[in-house]
Amino acid sequence: MQFASCEGADTFSSMATATKRPKKRSANIAIVRRDDCTGCEACIVFCPVVCIDLMGASENPAEKYVLIDKETCIGCTLCARYCPWESIDMVVREPFEQRAELVFM
Numbered sequence: 001m002q003f004a005s006c007e008g009a010d011t012f013s014s015m016a017t018a019t020k021r022p023k024k025r026s027a028n029i030a031i032v033r034r035d036d037c038t039g040c041e042a043c044i045v046f047c048p049v050v051c052i053d054l055m056g057a058s059e060n061p062a063e064k065y066v067l068i069d070k071e072t073c074i075g076c077t078l079c080a081r082y083c084p085w086e087s088i089d090m091v092v093r094e095p096f097e098q099r100a101e102l103v104f105m
């Protein structure tokens, strides 16, 4: 059996690829308490979207800590649950960003 090809299918297909869906941001994000972070890197292993970076990785391990890219964080809580030092807090994104703007702007 043969089906007639749908007219306009090519147009629809090209429209679908041309339209980018806006990126949905999670309601919650993870924040590292830098003073409590030992730089053990456990959280990096668990992050499913690879948004945790090790900083200060010089010769001195005491200076190591991690930073979380809040734009990429999906709020899954895995890093907070597996941090052996309980150095990660989950916060509601919007109030946190508003406070950060007030402090840093």
Ligand code: SF4
Residues within 6 Å of the ligand: 032, 036, 037, 038, 039, 040, 041, 042, 043, 044, 065, 066, 082, 083, 084, 085, 086, 087, 088
């Ligand atoms: S698991 Fe905790 S202590 Fe270890 S690097 Fe991540 S935030 Fe720091």
Ligand code: SF4
Residues within 6 Å of the ligand: 029, 030, 046, 047, 048, 049, 050, 051, 052, 068, 072, 073, 074, 075, 076, 077, 078, 079, 080
């Ligand atoms: S909450 Fe999830 S996505 Fe966000 S930094 Fe932690 S592990 Fe990564």
